[in-house]
Amino acid sequence: MSTTILVVEDEPAIQELISVNLSFAGHKVLRAFDAEQAQTLIRAELPDLILLDWMLPGASGITLARTLRSDERTRHVPVIMLTAKGAEHDKVEGLEAGADDYITKPFSPKELIARIKAVLRRRAPQLTDDVIQIGDLKLDPATHRVTGGGLALTVGPTEFRLLHFFMTHTERVFSRAQLLDQVWGDHVFVEERTVDVHIRRLRKALEPGKLENHIETVRGAGYRFATQLPNPA
Numbered sequence: 001m002s003t004t005i006l007v008v009e010d011e012p013a014i015q016e017l018i019s020v021n022l023s024f025a026g027h028k029v030l031r032a033f034d035a036e037q038a039q040t041l042i043r044a045e046l047p048d049l050i051l052l053d054w055m056l057p058g059a060s061g062i063t064l065a066r067t068l069r070s071d072e073r074t075r076h077v078p079v080i081m082l083t084a085k086g087a088e089h090d091k092v093e094g095l096e097a098g099a100d101d102y103i104t105k106p107f108s109p110k111e112l113i114a115r116i117k118a119v120l121r122r123r124a125p126q127l128t129d130d131v132i133q134i135g136d137l138k139l140d141p142a143t144h145r146v147t148g149g150g151l152a153l154t155v156g157p158t159e160f161r162l163l164h165f166f167m168t169h170t171e172r173v174f175s176r177a178q179l180l181d182q183v184w185g186d187h188v189f190v191e192e193r194t195v196d197v198h199i200r201r202l203r204k205a206l207e208p209g210k211l212e213n214h215i216e217t218v219r220g221a222g223y224r225f226a227t228q229l230p231n232p233a
């Protein structure tokens with residue numbers, strides 16, 4: 001699955017090297033040279049993961065990591081810190097500031113990709129290719145197939161991503177703005193009623209398998225994926 005990764009690194013050669021490797025691995029890459037630029041990019045599009053250099057001009061990487069963790073919108077975005085070799089105390093401080101992992105420079109592209117994969121699997125399972133099954137409903141990200149009630153269900157691309165996100169974040173209520181951030185990567189330029197349109201389509205797509213009631217409307221709050229279907233009346 002294509003994920004959007006924000007690379008915050010002030011050294012052009014390292015930023016370029018990382019970006020090229022991430023693009024090559026199929027990721028969409030956003031680049032920033034400092035914390036301020038990173039914040040501007042994040043306001044426009046919420047990345048799926050942030051690679052954050054420790055030493056930056058202006059606000060340090062650690063300060064930015066703390067800021068991201070204290071903001072409701074960015075709290076759940078996984079952060080991998082890049083630190084200089086041998087700075088063991090950095091690691092502790094980085095993890096305390098809410099980083100999910102850290103990588104010591106210099107690192108190989110292979111290690112970088114492997115670490116990103118591991119963090120995404122742990123923190124953002126909707127971005128991995130693992131098959132998910134809940135009750136009768138099964139979703140396979142690799143083949144883009146959804147089955148339910150013994151039937152192959154036809155699900156459009158946006159509804160597929162929405163369902164994938166719901167199935168990896170069950171029982172939690174998400175507002176329309178949160179779903180736009182998480183599924184569309186954009187809460188600024190897409191209207192909230194777009195979510196309602198795609199929820200309707202998703203329910204319709206699940207109907208042949210009688211699974212549409214997994215998607216619950218929570219009045220005044222948003223939507224939730226219930227793992228248990230309500231008992232038929």
Ligand code: CA
Pocket residue numbers: 009010011053054055056
């Ligand atoms: Ca640096």
